[in-house]
Amino acid sequence: xxxxxxxxxxxxxxxxxxxxxxxxxxxxxxxxxxxxxxxxxxxxxxxxxxxxxxxxxxxxxxxxxxxxxxxxxxxxxxxxxxxxxxxxxxxxxxxxxxxxxxxxxxxxxxxxxxxxxxxxxxxxxxxxxxxxxxxxxxxxxxxxxxxxxxxxxxxxxxxxxxxxxxxxxxxxxxxxxxxxxxxxxxxxxxxxxxxxxxxxxxxxxxxxxxxxxxxxxxxxxxxxxxxxxxxxxxxx
Numbered sequence: 198x199x200x201x202x203x204x205x206x207x208x209x210x211x212x213x214x215x216x217x218x219x220x221x222x223x224x225x226x227x228x229x230x231x232x233x234x235x236x237x238x239x240x241x242x243x244x245x246x247x248x249x250x251x252x253x254x255x256x257x258x259x260x261x262x263x264x265x266x267x268x269x270x271x272x273x274x275x276x277x278x279x280x281x282x283x284x285x286x287x288x289x290x291x292x293x294x295x296x297x298x299x300x301x302x303x304x305x306x307x308x309x310x311x312x313x314x315x316x317x318x319x320x321x322x323x324x325x326x327x328x329x330x331x332x333x334x335x336x337x338x339x340x341x342x343x344x345x346x347x348x349x350x351x352x353x354x355x356x357x358x359x360x361x362x363x364x365x366x367x368x369x370x371x372x373x374x375x376x377x378x379x380x381x382x383x384x385x386x387x388x389x390x391x392x393x394x395x396x397x398x399x400x401x402x403x404x405x406x407x408x409x410x411x412x413x414x415x416x417x418x419x420x421x422x423x424x425x426x427x428x429x430x431x432x433x
Contacts, residue, residue, distance in 0.1 A: 198250060198251055198278050198281060199248040199249065199250060199278075200225060200248070200249055200250075200251065200254065200276065200278045200279075200282065201225065201226040201227060201244075201246040201247070201248055201249075202223065202224065202225060202226065202246050202247060202248075202249045202254060203224040203225065203226045203237075203239060203240050203244075203245060203246040203271070204222070204224045204246075204431065204432060205221065205222065205223050205224070205254065205257045205258065205261075206221070206222055206261075206432040207219065207220070207221050207222075207261045207263055208220065208222060208423065208427070208432065209422075209423065209426065210265070210267060210294075210423075211421055211422040211423025211424070211426070212316075212360060212389075212391060212419050212420075212421060212422070212423070213316055213358050213360055213387075213389055213419050214314065214358050214387060215265065215294065215314070216419070216420075216422050217422070218265050219263050219265065220263055220265040220266065220267050220294075221258050221261045221263045221265070221266045221267070222266075222267045222269060223254060223258065223266065223267070223268050223269065223282070224237070224240060224246075224269050224270060224271065225240070225246075225268065225269070225270045225271050225272075225273045225276065225279065226239075226240045226244045226245060226246035226270070226271050227240065227241075227244060227270065227271045227272060227275050227276065228240060228241035228244075228270060228271040228272045228275070229272055229275060229300060229301060229337075229341055230272065230298055230300065230320060230324075230338050230341060230342060231326045231330065231334040231337075231338055232320060232324040232325075232326070232338070233324065233325065233326045233327065234324065234362075234393055234395075236395055236429065237270070237271065239431075240270050240271035241270075241271060244271070251278065251281055251282050251285060254282060255282075255285060255286070255289070258286070258291070264290070264291060264292055265291070265292045265294070266286050266291045266292065266293050266294070267293075267294045267296060268282065268283055268286075268293060268294065268295050268296065268312075269295075269296040270296070270297075272297060272298055272300070272301065273295060273296070273297060274295065274297045274301050274302055274303055274306075275301055275303070276303060277303040277304060277305040279295075279303065280303050280305045280306055280311055281305070283295060283311045283312055284309075284311055287311070287312075287313070292313045292314075293311075293312045293313050293314075294312060294313065294314040294315075294316050295311070295312040295314075295315055295316065296316045296318070297315070297316070297317055297318070297351065298317070298318055298319065298320055298342070299317040299318070299319050299344065299347055299348045299351055300320075300341050300342060300343075300344045300347060301341075301344070301347065302347055302350060302351070306350075306354075308354075309354075310354055310355040311354070311355075312354075312355060313355070313356065314355075314356050314357065314358065315351050315352070315354055315355060315356065315357040315358075316357070316358050316360065317348065317351055317352075317357060317358070317359045317360070318359070318360045318361070318362060318391075319342075319343070319348065319359065319361060319372075319375065320338075320342040320343075320362075321342075321361065321362065321363075321368050321371050321372060321375075322339070322342075322371060323364065323365065323367070323368055323371075324338070324342065324362070325338050325339055325342070326338055343375075345378065345379060348379060349379070352381075352384055352386060356386070357386040357387075358386060358387045358388075358389060359381065359386065359387070359388050359389065360389045360390075360391045360419055361375075361388075361389070361390055361391065362391050362392075362393045363390050363391065363392060363393060363403065363407055364392070364393040364394075364403060366406075366410070368393075369390065369407070369410055369414075372390065373414065376388060387417060388416055388417065389416065389417045389418065389419035390407060390410070390411050390416045390417070390418055390419065391418075391419040391420070391421065392404050392407055392420065392421065394421065394424070395424060395429040396424065396429065397424060397425055400420065400421055400424060400425070404418070404420060
């Protein structure tokens with residue numbers, strides 16, 4: 198079984214419930230979306246990586262000597278191999294977070310728990326690429342980005358957090374409506390609003406109003422701490 202791995206590295210988790218936790222990140226290449234603000238184009242727009250077996254991945258992870266592992270992408274749930282990888286990691290007592298856009302589930306997913314935390318980042322309509330993008334990615338993105346049945350399945354699979362990427366008040370209103378549609382307030386999990394941006398200044402400007410909006414609406418604010426700590430650089 199081979200997986201196309203872009204990078205495996207140690208860093209601090211920068212987002213969500215486990216922010217600040219030393220972790221090993223396994224970044225899988227391949228994505229079914231093309232967000233216009235994508236911060237990992239090397240796994241989507243211009244995918245790169247090398248083929249590795251699951252035992253090879255596990256050996257690299259072991260060398261980092263961390264107990265928290267984040268399986269990310271791209272979109273890791275495009276691949277059945279991701280399920281096998283996560284199951285083997287958990288069998289070896291790693292804490293596993295899967296980071297996903299919540300638009301697809303592998304056929305091998307089933308009803309088992311494959312992660313200790315399902316970290317879901319649904320894509321709002323503002324994430325769509327330009328309409329003149331090649332290969333009809335704008336239409337493909339819009340057709341795929343919201344899959345409520347899949348979101349419900351992922352939420353039912355175990356502990357979860359949901360992070361909506363917010364840049365404008367229109368984004369926040371859309372996230373609000375989506376949360377109402379899914380009735381997420383009545384489910385066990387944590388909902389975050391996370392500012393869009395790849396620079397400290399950009400994040401600061403958005404957080405200036407988003408923090409107050411979260412306080413008013415009862416959401417948690419999830420800053421992108423890794424941008425503050427390391428900048429927008431690979432391997433962080």
